[in-house]
Amino acid sequence: MEISERRVISVIVVNEASVLSRITDLFSARGYNITSLTVAPIPDSKYSRLTIVTSGSVRVVEQITKQLHKLIPVYKVYEHADLVEKEMALVKFPITENLSDISALCGAYNGKIVNVGNGVIITMVADEPRRVDHYLDAIKRYNPKEIVRSGAVALER
Amino acid sequence: MQISGAQMVIEALIAEGVDTVFGYPGGAIMNVYDEIYKQDKFHHILTRHEQAAVHAAEGYAKASGKVGVAMITSGPGFTNAVTGLADAYMDSIPLVVISGQVPMSLIGTDAFQEIDAVGISRSCTKHNYLVTTAADLPRILKEAFYIASSGRPGPVHVDIPKDVTAQIAEFDYSKPVDIETYKPNTKGNTRQIKKAMEAIASARRPLFYLGGGVVSSNAAYDVRELVKRTGIPAVETFMARGTLRYDDPHLISMLGMHGSYAANMAMSETDLVIALGARFDDRVTGKLSEFAKNAEVIHVDIDPASISKLVNAHYPIVGDVKNVVLEMIEMSSIVNPERYEGWRETISNFDELHPLTFHEDSERIKPQWVIKRIGELLGDDANISTDVGQHQMWSAQFYPFTRPRQWVSSGGLGTMGFGFPAALGVKVAAPEKVSINVTGDGSILMNIQELMTAVEKKLPVINVILNNNFLGMVRQWQTLFYDKRHSETDLSMQPDFVKVAEAFGGIGYRVTTKDEFDAALKDAVAKNVVAIIDVVVDRLENVMPMVPAGGSLFNMMLLEKKEKK
Ligand SMILES: Cc1cc2nc3c(=O)[nH]c(=O)nc-3n(C[C@H](O)[C@H](O)[C@H](O)COP(=O)(O)OP(=O)(O)OC[C@H]3O[C@@H](n4cnc5c(N)ncnc54)[C@H](O)[C@@H]3O)c2cc1C
Ligand SMILES: Cc1ncc(C[n+]2csc(CCOP(=O)(O)OP(=O)(O)O)c2C)c(N)n1
Numbered sequence: 001m002e003i004s005e006r007r008v009i010s011v012i013v014v015n016e017a018s019v020l021s022r023i024t025d026l027f028s029a030r031g032y033n034i035t036s037l038t039v040a041p042i043p044d045s046k047y048s049r050l051t052i053v054t055s056g057s058v059r060v061v062e063q064i065t066k067q068l069h070k071l072i073p074v075y076k077v078y079e080h081a082d083l084v085e086k087e088m089a090l091v092k093f094p095i096t097e098n099l100s101d102i103s104a105l106c107g108a109y110n111g112k113i114v115n116v117g118n119g120v121i122i123t124m125v126a127d128e129p130r131r132v133d134h135y136l137d138a139i140k141r142y143n144p145k146e147i148v149r150s151g152a153v154a155l156e157r
Numbered sequence: 158m159q160i161s162g163a164q165m166v167i168e169a170l171i172a173e174g175v176d177t178v179f180g181y182p183g184g185a186i187m188n189v190y191d192e193i194y195k196q197d198k199f200h201h202i203l204t205r206h207e208q209a210a211v212h213a214a215e216g217y218a219k220a221s222g223k224v225g226v227a228m229i230t231s232g233p234g235f236t237n238a239v240t241g242l243a244d245a246y247m248d249s250i251p252l253v254v255i256s257g258q259v260p261m262s263l264i265g266t267d268a269f270q271e272i273d274a275v276g277i278s279r280s281c282t283k284h285n286y287l288v289t290t291a292a293d294l295p296r297i298l299k300e301a302f303y304i305a306s307s308g309r310p311g312p313v314h315v316d317i318p319k320d321v322t323a324q325i326a327e328f329d330y331s332k333p334v335d336i337e338t339y340k341p342n343t344k345g346n347t348r349q350i351k352k353a354m355e356a357i358a359s360a361r362r363p364l365f366y367l368g369g370g371v372v373s374s375n376a377a378y379d380v381r382e383l384v385k386r387t388g389i390p391a392v393e394t395f396m397a398r399g400t401l402r403y404d405d406p407h408l409i410s411m412l413g414m415h416g417s418y419a420a421n422m423a424m425s426e427t428d429l430v431i432a433l434g435a436r437f438d439d440r441v442t443g444k445l446s447e448f449a450k451n452a453e454v455i456h457v458d459i460d461p462a463s464i465s466k467l468v469n470a471h472y473p474i475v476g477d478v479k480n481v482v483l484e485m486i487e488m489s490s491i492v493n494p495e496r497y498e499g500w501r502e503t504i505s506n507f508d509e510l511h512p513l514t515f516h517e518d519s520e521r522i523k524p525q526w527v528i529k530r531i532g533e534l535l536g537d538d539a540n541i542s543t544d545v546g547q548h549q550m551w552s553a554q555f556y557p558f559t560r561p562r563q564w565v566s567s568g569g570l571g572t573m574g575f576g577f578p579a580a581l582g583v584k585v586a587a588p589e590k591v592s593i594n595v596t597g598d599g600s601i602l603m604n605i606q607e608l609m610t611a612v613e614k615k616l617p618v619i620n621v622i623l624n625n626n627f628l629g630m631v632r633q634w635q636t637l638f639y640d641k642r643h644s645e646t647d648l649s650m651q652p653d654f655v656k657v658a659e660a661f662g663g664i665g666y667r668v669t670t671k672d673e674f675d676a677a678l679k680d681a682v683a684k685n686v687v688a689i690i691d692v693v694v695d696r697l698e699n700v701m702p703m704v705p706a707g708g709s710l711f712n713m714m715l716l717e718k719k720e721k722k
C-alpha cells in the first residue's frame with residue numbers, strides 16, 4: 001500500500017480572474033483532497049502565492065504537482081520538505097470566562113486578546129498548524145463560541 | 158491599425174494561415190459572422206450542428222497537422238460544442254474554438270442564451286479565455302493558436318462577449334507570443350537519451366510502444382528509420398495506427414484490449430518498453446500490476462505529467478518525440494539489430510499461434526471482410542475515419558495503413574457521431590484522397606444531418622455502415638458478460654439509409670453480397686459524390702481477440718478455432 005501523508009504545496013500563479021477555479025477544479029476533477037488553501041498577491045509583482053495543504057502518496061503528490069504545473073497561468077510549483085509553516089486562528093469567548101487564563105494560553109501560542117466587545121472577546125494565535133490544533137484543544141473548556149482558522153502559509157527554509 | 162473586435166478575429170485567422178473555419182452562427186457571434194461575409198481569404202463551412210463543426214475541425218486538424226478552427230454562438234451553440242472540445246482534449250488535437258457570449262454588461266444576469274462557457278470548458282480544454290476587452294484580443298488569439306499547437310497539443314476555447322466584438326481597439330499581431338508561465342520543453346536531455354540508448358543496446362527483448370504523440374509530432378518517418386536501424390519490434394496504440402506501414406516486418410500490430418495476441422504477448426514478455434508518445438491508457442495496459450511486469454521503461458513524452466503517471470519510468474525523457482528520435486537515430490550505431498533475432502522469432506511464433514484474423518463465411522458478409530476489402534480496393538488512396546463501436550475496432554485491426562494521418566478516430570472519449578463530420582474535415586484537408594467514414598447503424602444517426610453539409614459543400618465522403626442491427630459493441634459485452642441479456646441494444650428498427658442519402662441529395666447503396674459491395678464502392682468513388690453504403694453484415698460477430706476489462710494482457714479471449722468439417 002502507498003502511504004498517504006500530509007503535504008504542503010506552494011503555487012505561484014499569474015493574478016487573473018479564473019486562476020483559483022482552475023486550481024480547485026483540478027483537485028476536484030481528479031479526486032484529490034484539499035485540506036486548506038490560502039491565497040494572496042505577492043507584493044510588487046503580477047503573481048499570487050497559494051499555499052495548499054493536501055494529502056496523498058508520493059505518487060499522487062507528484063502527479064498533483066505536475067498537473068498544477070501544466071496549467072497555463074501557473075509559474076512555479078514547490079512541494080515543500082523543509083519549511084517554516086504558520087497558521088492563524090481567531091477565537092471568540094464569552095467575556096465571563098477566565099480571561100487571564102485565556103490570555104496566558106494565547107501567549108504560549110504567539111497570540112493575545114485582540115478585541116474586547118459587548119459580552120465577548122476575540123483572541124488571535126499564530127503558530128504551526130499542529131500547535132494550533134493543540135491550542136484549540138486546550139481552550140475547549142473555556143466555551144469558545146466561534147473558531148476561524150486561516151489555513152497554513154509556508155516558506156522553504 | 159484601429160479595428161473592431163470582430164475584424165480582429167478575421168485578421169488573426171488570416172494571419173494564422175487558416176483556410177477553413179467550421180461553424181454555426183447565432184446572436185452573440187453575429188458581428189464576427191458579418192465580417193466573415195465581407196472577406197474572401199478563408200472558407201466557412203456551415204455544418205448542421207455545432208458538435209459536428211468541432212468534430213470537422215478535429216478531422217481537419219488530424220489530417221493536416223494544422224490547428225482546426227470552429228466558431229459557434231453562446232448558450233446552446235456552445236453547449237452543443239462541448240462534446241467536441243472534450244473529444245479533442247482527450248485525443249490531444251490542436252483546435253481553437255471561438256464562441257460568442259452575451260455582452261459584458263449582461264454577464265451574470267441569466268441573460269438570454271447566457272451560459273458560463275469558460276466554467277464549462279475549463280475541464281475539457283487545454284486552456285480557455287473570456288475576453289473582456291477588445292484590446293486583449295490580438296494577444297489572446299495569438300496565444301490561443303500557440304498554446305493549441307505547442308507542447309502537448311489540445312483545444313483552446315476563446316469566449317468573446319458581443320460588445321467586445323463591436324469595440325474598436327488597436328490591432329497589432331506582430332508581437333511574438335511570450336507567456337512567462339508556459340514554456341514547453343521540446344528538446345530531450347541528451348545524457349538521458351544516451352542512457353536510454355545504452356539500455357536498448359543491452360536489452361534482450363526490447364519493444365517499441367508507439368503512441369499518438371509520434372503522429373502529432375510528425376515523427377513517423379523518423380520512427381520508421383529508427384525501427385529499421387535497430388531491428389526492434391514495435392506495437393502501436395490505436396492512436397498510432399499508420400506510424401509504421403502495415404507490411405513493415407517490425408510491426409507486430411495494435412496492442413491492448415482488442416490488440417493482437419502477439420502484440421500483447423510481446424508486451425508481456427519484453428524486458429524494455431520504449432514508449433514514444435504513448436500514455437499507458439487503461440485500454441492498452443489492462444491490469445496495471447501485470448503490465449510489462451519484468452520490463453524497464455523508457456518513456457518519451459512532451460507532457461511531464463504523462464510520465465510515471467501510471468507506469469513507473471526508469472528512463473524518463475521529456476521532449477518532442479521528433480527531436481528525441483532524431484538524436485536516437487544518431488546514436489543508433491551502438492545497437493546491433495542481430496542481437497534481437499531470437500526475440501523477433503519468439504514474436505513470429507506468437508503470431509503464428511494466434512494470428513489476427515476472422516472466419517470467412519460464404520453466405521454472410523463478415524464485417525472484417527469489408528474493412529480488408531476497402532483496403533484492397535483503395536489502400537493508400539483513402540483516409541479512414543470511424544465512429545465508435547465494433548466497426549471502429551475492426552477498422553483499427555484490419556485496415557492496411559500505409560502512412561500517418563491516414564487514420565482519424567475518437568480514441569480517448571470514444572464519441573459516437575464523431576466519424577462523419579471528422580471525415581468532412583479530413584476531406585477538406587486532403588481533397589486528393591478518398592475520405593471514407595466507417596460507421597455503425599447506431600453511430601451514423603448521431604450526426605446524420607451532416608449529409609446536408611457534405612452535399613452542399615461537395616465533400617464526397619463515403620459512409621460505409623457495417624450494419625449489424627445492433628449497438629454492436631455494447632451487445633458484445635452483454636453477450637459475454639451479462640449472460641446475453643441484450644438490454645436496449647437491438648436496432649432492428651432502421652431507417653432506409655438509401656432513401657436517407659437520397660433525400661439529402663447524396664447517393665445510397667444497400668449491399669448484401671461481396672460483389673455488390675465492390676460495385677457500390679467503385680461506383681461511389683467513380684461518381685465522387687456523398688454516399689452511404691449500407692452493408693448488411695453478420696450481426697452476431699464479436700471483436701476478437703479481447704482482454705476483458707481489468708484483465709491482464711496475456712489473458713486474452715481468443716477467436717474460437719473453426720471446427721474442421
Ligand atoms: C471502444 C474502444 C476500444 C479501444 N481499444 C483500444 C485498444 O485495444 N488498444 C489501444 O491502443 N487503444 C484502444 N482504444 C483507444 C484508447 O482509449 C486510447 O485512446 C489510446 O490507447 C491512447 O493512445 P496513446 O497512448 O497513443 O495516446 P494519445 O491519446 O494519442 O496521447 C498521446 C501521448 O503523446 C504525447 N505527445 C503528444 N505530442 C507529443 C510530442 N510532440 N512529443 C512527445 N509526446 C507527445 C501526449 O502528451 C500523450 O501522452 C480504444 C478506444 C475505444 C473507443
Ligand atoms: C455518444 C456515445 N453514446 C454512447 C456510447 C456507448 N457506446 C459505445 S459503442 C456503442 C455502440 C455503437 O453502435 P454502432 O454505431 O452500431 O456500432 P457497432 O458497435 O454496432 O459497430 C455504444 C452505444 C458512446 N461511445 N458514445
Ligand SMILES: [Mg+2]
Nearest residue numbers: 597598627629
Ligand atoms: Mg451497429
